[in-house]
Amino acid sequence: MSLFNDKYGRNGVKTADSEFIQRFNRVQEGGDPAEFFEWLTDVAERSKMRTSVRKSVGTNVVRDVDKFKTEYENRKTGKSFRIWSSKFPALDKAIGGYVSSNMYVVYGKSGRGKSAITLEEVINCAVQGANVLIWSMEMGWFEVLVRIYVSLSGDQGVAITEIDGQQMEAGFDSRAVRQGKLSEEFEAAFMDFIKKLNTIIAGSITVRAVDDQDFDSRTLRDLKADIQQTNADVVMIDPFYYLDYESNSNKTTGGAAADTSKKMRRLAGTMGVVIFAITQAGEDDGAVDEDGNREIKLPKRKDVMKTSALLQDAAVLIPVDTNAKEGRGLIGVNKGRDGGEDEVVEIVYLPQIGIIKQVASGATALNDFGF
Known part of the structure; x- marks a missing residue:
């Protein structure tokens, strides 16, 4: 009773x-x-x-000119407003970089590289000076760190690899690092490399992973606390649908996910951070050519899974598709508030040796890499 x-x-x-x-x-x-x-x-x-007693409500267009001037100068010097460049120049040009206080949604089919591509972007932000917070709710912390270290080593070109007759700068082999099976020579080079990360990363990267014992609550309230504690500028949520959803206030189908998306978008604004939210795209059988090779095809806007609210709340919608076996992939823009829609970027996709980069334009094309 x-x-x-x-x-x-x-x-x-x-x-x-x-x-x-x-x-x-x-x-x-x-x-x-x-x-x-x-x-x-x-x-x-x-x-x-x-x-609470409010001295004023909102901002007065006429009287608050000094307030505007102060904010303008802060943005001019990067104190209150930051734009982080994409690692992929064509994508950066299309969307104008990643702007603080916005949410960006990266999506693709299962196993098609959406986490790897997003990780490349947040690592690149950290290199530029951003404090990055990664909520990895599928992968353990060691796996995430392996990917980060291999990616950075690939950007630094610590090794040379030959692919179909083409010599390319590469990084350490991710499988060998993951399994602790680097050769004695490469192990020494790897340990020396990670000691010098502070000379490469101007900001910081904090990883919260699925196997962290204190990571059993994953609400937006917890996310806000982690952003405050790490002083994060850029946040990666991998994946969105593993968050502890907000309560379904409207008692509608999918309402909890929709409410979570809306509140996360609001959190990006109030905290002044860039949030990358990763979600899935709808699955299909996929087309193959005469040789049995799978066609690389970007998902459409309607293919965003888990909640359509992500589509509405995203400043930019970024579809991804890759084929690691063939070493290539595509990144696109399906929605951009500042333009760039329908942009498609060709990339070399060899994450196992730290190579994920845009194919050079002009004379260099995918065929130059032997694909």
Whole structure:
């Protein structure tokens, strides 16, 4: 029996604390106390905002010119507004870089490189000076670090590899690093390389991974706390659909995912960070040519899976498709608030040796890499 059983006060009028009573009763009947206290915290924060005395509301177009000038100068010097360049020049030109306070959605079919491509982008942001926070909810921390180290070594060209007669600068072999089977010579070179990462990365990279023992709660409240603690500028959510979704306020199908997308977009704005949210694209059989090679084809806007709200909330929608066996791939723009839609970027895709880069334009094309 509930401690409180009166939903209504005198004269049958619903009381202000009736929701409190209902939620409290659910806890008494075996409900989740954590959910109850989270709701109490939200109520307290909203109450504090309502009761605080505001000196002004919003920004006055005429009177707040000095405020505008100050913000303009801050953006000019990069104090309050940052644009992080993409690793892929054509993509960077198409979307104008990754702008703080925005959410970018990267999507593709399972196993087609969406995590690898996004990781390349956030590593590149860290090299430029960004503090990067990675929420890896599928891969363990060691696997993520291997990918990061191999990627950076590929950019540095620590080794030379020959592919179909073409010599290319490459990095360490990811499988050998992952399995601890580097040769004695390469192991020494690898250990020396990771000691000098501070000379390559101007910012920082913090990884929260699926096998971290203290990473058992993955709400947007937890994400906000991690952003504050790491002073993050750029955040990677891999994948979006492994977050602990917000409550389904509208009680509609897919409402929890939609609410989470909207609130994450809002979080990017209030925290002034770039958020990369990774999700899946719808699967199909896939076309193959006469030789049995799979066609590389970018997914369409309608193929965004898990929630269509991601499509609406994204500043830019970035489809990805790759073929690691053939060493090539495509990155596109299916939605861009500042233009760039329908841009398609050809890339060399050899992540196992740290090579993920745009194919040079002009005389150099995919055929020059033997593909």
